[in-house]
Amino acid sequence: MSLTFDTDIRSELAHQAASAMITAARTAPKARGKDTITAAIADDETRLAIADHMRNMVAQKKAAAFFLRDADCIAASHSLVLIGTAIDPLRLSPCGLCGFANCEEKDQHPDHPCSFNTGDLGIAIGSAVSTAADSRVDTRIMFSVGMAVKDMKILGDEVKIVYGIPVSIAGKSPFFDRKPKG
Numbered sequence: 001m002s003l004t005f006d007t008d009i010r011s012e013l014a015h016q017a018a019s020a021m022i023t024a025a026r027t028a029p030k031a032r033g034k035d036t037i038t039a040a041i042a043d044d045e046t047r048l049a050i051a052d053h054m055r056n057m058v059a060q061k062k063a064a065a066f067f068l069r070d071a072d073c074i075a076a077s078h079s080l081v082l083i084g085t086a087i088d089p090l091r092l093s094p095c096g097l098c099g100f101a102n103c104e105e106k107d108q109h110p111d112h113p114c115s116f117n118t119g120d121l122g123i124a125i126g127s128a129v130s131t132a133a134d135s136r137v138d139t140r141i142m143f144s145v146g147m148a149v150k151d152m153k154i155l156g157d158e159v160k161i162v163y164g165i166p167v168s169i170a171g172k173s174p175f176f177d178r179k180p181k182g
Contacts, residue, residue: 014168029120030123039081073166085161087161090103121163
């Protein structure tokens with residue numbers, strides 16, 4: 001007789017769920033069909049390096065104390081999904097949704113987001129976590145992880161806005177009842 005227990009395959013199952021999540025992010029609708037989204041799964045070494053970097057950001061006073069709590073959450077997770085967007089205006093001038101009169105004026109501020117890029121990012125993240133819910137895994141969307149990923153340039157220089165979504169399979173979600181640090 002042989003048994004496979006969930007505790008023996010948690011990482012494998014979390015990786016499968018994460019794979020479905022990045023697929024959902026990729027296939028989510030994009031404004032004008034222009035894809036500015038980057039989606040990836042961090043391997044265990046990268047996931048733990050991100051957690052360490054988040055701790056260092058707090059120690060260097062580059063981040064709020066709650067980054068420590070979030071670092072502990074991703075260290076305790078079984079997988080980590082990263083989803084980000086480049087800033088590439090869609091040239092639907094003069095929409096003005098970004099706060100500028102038109103795309104030409106917005107171009108003078110290249111790090112200021114195009115509202116369509118951020119909207120597409122939100123839809124991609126929503127699709128990803130919806131897929132995670134269908135898989136019955138625990139997740140939490142964390143901008144703090146994205147700040148560390150951006151600082152580490154893990155997704156490259158083109159990706160300007162990033163979120164991390166840790167994935168966990170446990171008896172109780174490590175992302176629920178989180179205690180603030182600091």
